[in-house]
Amino acid sequence: MTLDMNSIIPQLQAVVGAEYVIHKPEDLIVFEYDGSVDRALPTVVALPDSAEQVSECVKIAERSGLPIVARGAGTGLSGGAVAEHGGLVLAMTRMTRILEVDVENRVAIVEPGVVNLHLSEQVSKHGLYFAPDPSSQRACTIGGNVAENSGGPHCLAYGVTTNHVLGLEVVYADGGIEWVGGIHRESPGFDLRGIIIGSEGTLAIVTKIAVRLLRQPEAVKTLLAVFSELDDASAAVSGIIGAGIVPAAIEMMDELCISAAEAAVHAGYPEGAGAVLLVEVDGLAEAVEEEVAAVEEVCNLYDPLEIRTATDPVEREKLWSGRKGVLGALGRLAPNYLLVDGTVPRTRLVETLSRIKGISERTGYPIANLLHAGDGNLHPSVLFDERKPGDTEAALKIGGEILELCVEVGGVLSGEHGIGLEKQEYMPLMFTDADMDVMARLRPSFSTNNIFNPGKIFPTGASCSDIRQMAAAIQRAGPGAYV
Amino acid sequence: MITRHLRTRDDLASSTIDGVEPISAVAPSSEDELREVVGAADGERLALYPRGGGTRIGLGGIPARPGIVVDMTRLNRVAAHNAGDLTATFQAGANMRMVAETLAQQGQMLALDSPLPARSTIGGTLATGLSGALKWHMGHARDTVIGMRVVQPNGSVTKSGGQVVKNVSGYDMSRLHIGGLGSLGVILEASFKLTPIPMYERTILASFDSLEGAMDVSMSVFNSHVMPLALASFGDSTARLMDVDPARPGSHVAFRLGGRPRTLDRQVDDVVKACREARAAHIGESPTPRLWRAISDFGWDADSLPDLGMRITALPSQTGDVIAAVEGCAAPDMEVAWLAHPGFGTVEGAWLGASSEGASAEDLIDIISEARRRVLTLGGWAIVLRCPTEVKRRVDVWGGEPRGSSVMRELKAQYDPNDTMNPGRYVGGI
Numbered sequence: 026m027t028l029d030m031n032s033i034i035p036q037l038q039a040v041v042g043a044e045y046v047i048h049k050p051e052d053l054i055v056f057e058y059d060g061s062v063d064r065a066l067p068t069v070v071a072l073p074d075s076a077e078q079v080s081e082c083v084k085i086a087e088r089s090g091l092p093i094v095a096r097g098a099g100t101g102l103s104g105g106a107v108a109e110h111g112g113l114v115l116a117m118t119r120m121t122r123i124l125e126v127d128v129e130n131r132v133a134i135v136e137p138g139v140v141n142l143h144l145s146e147q148v149s150k151h152g153l154y155f156a157p158d159p160s161s162q163r164a165c166t167i168g169g170n171v172a173e174n175s176g177g178p179h180c181l182a183y184g185v186t187t188n189h190v191l192g193l194e195v196v197y198a199d200g201g202i203e204w205v206g207g208i209h210r211e212s213p214g215f216d217l218r219g220i221i222i223g224s225e226g227t228l229a230i231v232t233k234i235a236v237r238l239l240r241q242p243e244a245v246k247t248l249l250a251v252f253s254e255l256d257d258a259s260a261a262v263s264g265i266i267g268a269g270i271v272p273a274a275i276e277m278m279d280e281l282c283i284s285a286a287e288a289a290v291h292a293g294y295p296e297g298a299g300a301v302l303l304v305e306v307d308g309l310a311e312a313v314e315e316e317v318a319a320v321e322e323v324c325n326l327y328d329p330l331e332i333r334t335a336t337d338p339v340e341r342e343k344l345w346s347g348r349k350g351v352l353g354a355l356g357r358l359a360p361n362y363l364l365v366d367g368t369v370p371r372t373r374l375v376e377t378l379s380r381i382k383g384i385s386e387r388t389g390y391p392i393a394n395l396l397h398a399g400d401g402n403l404h405p406s407v408l409f410d411e412r413k414p415g416d417t418e419a420a421l422k423i424g425g426e427i428l429e430l431c432v433e434v435g436g437v438l439s440g441e442h443g444i445g446l447e448k449q450e451y452m453p454l455m456f457t458d459a460d461m462d463v464m465a466r467l468r469p470s471f472s473t474n475n476i477f478n479p480g481k482i483f484p485t486g487a488s489c490s491d492i493r494q495m496a497a498a499i500q501r502a503g504p505g506a507y508v
Numbered sequence: 509m510i511t512r513h514l515r516t517r518d519d520l521a522s523s524t525i526d527g528v529e530p531i532s533a534v535a536p537s538s539e540d541e542l543r544e545v546v547g548a549a550d551g552e553r554l555a556l557y558p559r560g561g562g563t564r565i566g567l568g569g570i571p572a573r574p575g576i577v578v579d580m581t582r583l584n585r586v587a588a589h590n591a592g593d594l595t596a597t598f599q600a601g602a603n604m605r606m607v608a609e610t611l612a613q614q615g616q617m618l619a620l621d622s623p624l625p626a627r628s629t630i631g632g633t634l635a636t637g638l639s640g641a642l643k644w645h646m647g648h649a650r651d652t653v654i655g656m657r658v659v660q661p662n663g664s665v666t667k668s669g670g671q672v673v674k675n676v677s678g679y680d681m682s683r684l685h686i687g688g689l690g691s692l693g694v695i696l697e698a699s700f701k702l703t704p705i706p707m708y709e710r711t712i713l714a715s716f717d718s719l720e721g722a723m724d725v726s727m728s729v730f731n732s733h734v735m736p737l738a739l740a741s742f743g744d745s746t747a748r749l750m751d752v753d754p755a756r757p758g759s760h761v762a763f764r765l766g767g768r769p770r771t772l773d774r775q776v777d778d779v780v781k782a783c784r785e786a787r788a789a790h791i792g793e794s795p796t797p798r799l800w801r802a803i804s805d806f807g808w809d810a811d812s813l814p815d816l817g818m819r820i821t822a823l824p825s826q827t828g829d830v831i832a833a834v835e836g837c838a839a840p841d842m843e844v845a846w847l848a849h850p851g852f853g854t855v856e857g858a859w860l861g862a863s864s865e866g867a868s869a870e871d872l873i874d875i876i877s878e879a880r881r882r883v884l885t886l887g888g889w890a891i892v893l894r895c896p897t898e899v900k901r902r903v904d905v906w907g908g909e910p911r912g913s914s915v916m917r918e919l920k921a922q923y924d925p926n927d928t929m930n931p932g933r934y935v936g937g938i
């Protein structure tokens with residue numbers, strides 16, 4: 026492809042303003058990566074300020090056959106925002122307005138660059154919040170959440186992004202601007218909204234989002250249960266779900282995580298702790314009391330070393346501190362870690378974790394497990410040292426083995442981080458060629474001309490890219506970020 | 509191969525949609541038979557009309573051409589119920605009552621309350637995508653689905669999603685089929701996330717002299733900490749058609765509440781207090797299953813089958829305006845009944861002719877356009893759920909081209925290039 030950048034850059038400058046077009050190689054470096062291990066330098070970056078500007082930029086790129094990659098905060102963990110084939114990165118950094126808050130109907134309309142947590146902070150004065158709470162919520166954008174259909178610790182009870190988005194204003198590859206869905210709870214025709222959510226920026230660029238807001242719960246209670254055995258903690262998780270209790274969140278960490286967290290944040294876990302379960306229940310004060318009692322009853326069936334509960338925000342935060350600090354703390358155990366994301370049926374947690382342990386023992390690489398356990402969403406982290414020859418390849422291979430294991434026990438390749446570049450080669454583990462062909466035909470249906478985020482999601486036959494540590498993304502996610 | 513052709517005149521007559529009699533009707537008994545039927549029909553350029561229990565087969569436009577009706581009710585297996593995971597997978601022909609009974613054995617339920625569960629099926633419920641009263645709390649029909657297998661028009665079976673509750677692996681293709689009215693393929697099997705059945709349930713039924721009172725209390729509960737499992741409002745005509753007898757005439761609001769003992773007491777207290785504040789003329793309790801069954805069946809069962817049924821959606825706070833618009837659109841000799849889900853902003857209007865011949869097509873067309881005109885000024889939209897074929901010839905039941913219709917047409921061209929699936933019945937003539 027021969028591109029006349031000398032003509033494209035001025036055209037983009039005319040649309041968004043000269044200061045909002047970035048094209049010098051040294052300035053482009055910050056747009057080279059996201060939270061994943063993948064890197065690629067975009068050809069040019071533009072920072073549009075409105076849907077109309079996005080539309081004009083898309084038209085310019087489309088005319089030149091330049092790939093277009095939308096970018097939120099760059100905290101994605103599967104390479105979604107990496108311009109693998111170069112091209113135009115549309116960064117949403119200027120589109121950060123909360124356009125409308127309809128308190129009575131609990132609907133807000135926001136621009137895609139709005140940081141997830143800012144929305145909840147802005148509407149908290151009305152007693153409302155935006156439920157999806159990815160651990161990166163201090164940094165990640167709602168546009169990114171939509172593209173990845175992100176979840177968070179509290180999506181166990183409240184659902185993931187798609188359950189909270191009513192409508193989207195999008196820009197198609199021909200520059201056309203259109204709303205799909207809207208501010209209403211239902212609309213006629215195919216659910217284009219639902220198809221675009223989770224499509225990782227490959228079908229359209231999102232320029233406005235109508236979200237549903239929830240009422241802040243009246244009461245919140247956190248319960249921390251410490252077990253000596255990982256199996257007991259996993260069994261307690263299935264026990265809670267099986268007993269018909271759906272708490273707001275059930276999080277879990279294993280022994281390695283515990284020792285790292287203990288060293289880093291001094292969470293005060295007892296000697297011999299093999300697993301920590303963190304359960305949060307929210308809602309009516311009475312419901313919280315009754316459900317926490319029921320959760321405690323289940324936990325007591327599995328020989329806990331200790332159970333602590335807290336309702337006071339400061340005390341609750343203390344219970345969460347170990348869980349939230351664990352990612353940063355893993356650095357104490359090894360120079361690098363490969364964070365894997367997969368989901369298994371909750372009843373297969375015990376088996377899956379013990380087989381992961383088997384993999385670790387067989388290969389000699391320590392694996393630290395942190396989990397959104399209530400959903401069966403695991404984040405095993407393979408610890409390694411990239412300076413040792415062969416270590417990186419070994420870690421990647423183990424990551425692949427874990428994904429195979431997840432699929433084998435009835436689970437899936439990604440619970441919340443998406444496929445992007447990281448996992449495209451694993452798609453055949455879950456899907457047949459016919460399945461993927463049907464999926465791939467969404468692109469021509471949206472007439473994308475394959476310019477939106479090309480080369481993502483589906484296998485290309487290319488080998489997985491080189492791995493590096495995720496420190497940069499964790500930094501961008503800000504203090505207090507955890508996975 | 510196709511083991512059962514239902515060829516008798518009676519069978520075909522009962523499979524007639526809007527006066528279009530099918531060429532034949534088949535009831536495949538296995539996945540392979542279904543694939544064969546679908547692939548063969550597509551190869552022969554024959555239209556296919558999938559059919560579940562037939563309870564809402566009338567939804568949509570007039571079939572573009574006669575074709576083969578595919579009766580799905582023999583594909584009715586519970587493919588899996590993983591109680592410990594709170595997930596289950598059903599074949600599309602599984603009957604909703606059977607589904608509910610199966611899940612209830614383990615204290616679980618599927619938060620999809622479709623009308624006439626003794627006949628309606630999983631596939632039909634998803635394809636129509638019209639969620640019932642439980643949506644207030646649980647969200648849409650679409651929010652319960654975690655995976656799906658579909659027979660594509662060429663006869664291949666493809667899947668998306670999985671059997672776990674949190675999953676972002678690949679595009680979520682089920683979104684196209686939920687509410688897609690079988691226009692892109694045949695839903696073969698769907699996996700769901702389930703909900704534990706609350707330990708206890710109670711239903712409060714309050715009556716108000718004015719519609720404002722009923723709407724005020726609905727919004728105040730919608731915006732309170734109480735989260736009813738369902739909340740519905742209806743008028744006197746509806747009550748009579750549902751054979752429900754509120755103690756006082758007026759506008760009624762039903763709250764379905766559930767939970768553990770103290771939680772339930774607290775919710776009842778809060779709701780009763782909110783009703784008093786909105787000056788309810790009467791506050792009582794109603795037997796839970798019967799009232800909610802009646803609410804769910806309203807407009808679809810034989811007793812309340814209207815000449816014209818519409819579903820209107822606006823914002824929750826506009827529910828009262830929509831109800832007023834519905835009530836304002838009546839012809840002489842017609843009864844109007846409404847059922848609203850204020851937390852969702854949807855209102856179902858039912859118009860019944862007083863005479864045995866029913867209402868005239870002219871009157872019904874006038875009502876539809878008047879209702880649409882009024883709803884349009886509110887920014888909402890209205891579809892026709894049910895009307896005589898004569899009316900369908902002259903009005904678009906979907907209310908014209910929706911936003912996104914050019915992409916929708918492309919989707920149809922991509923996935924059903926021969927226009928095999930339910931031709932002519934979906935939005936924009938798809």
Ligand SMILES: Cc1cc2nc3c(=O)[nH]c(=O)nc-3n(C[C@H](O)[C@H](O)[C@H](O)COP(=O)(O)OP(=O)(O)OC[C@H]3O[C@@H](n4cnc5c(N)ncnc54)[C@H](O)[C@@H]3O)c2cc1C
Nearest residue numbers: 097098099100101105160166168169172175176226231441
């Ligand atoms: C420390 C840490 C913790 C995390 N915890 C979680 C978690 O708990 N749950 C979870 O689900 N994820 C988590 N993530 C992953 C990540 O934060 C989410 O995927 C997030 O939604 C990405 O948002 P972003 O703004 O950073 O998007 P980016 O990384 O910038 O982009 C992600 C994808 O979205 C596309 N995109 C962005 N904006 C638009 C737009 N306007 N229109 C179309 N496409 C667009 C991009 O092209 C790309 O494909 C975590 C990441 C980190 C680093």
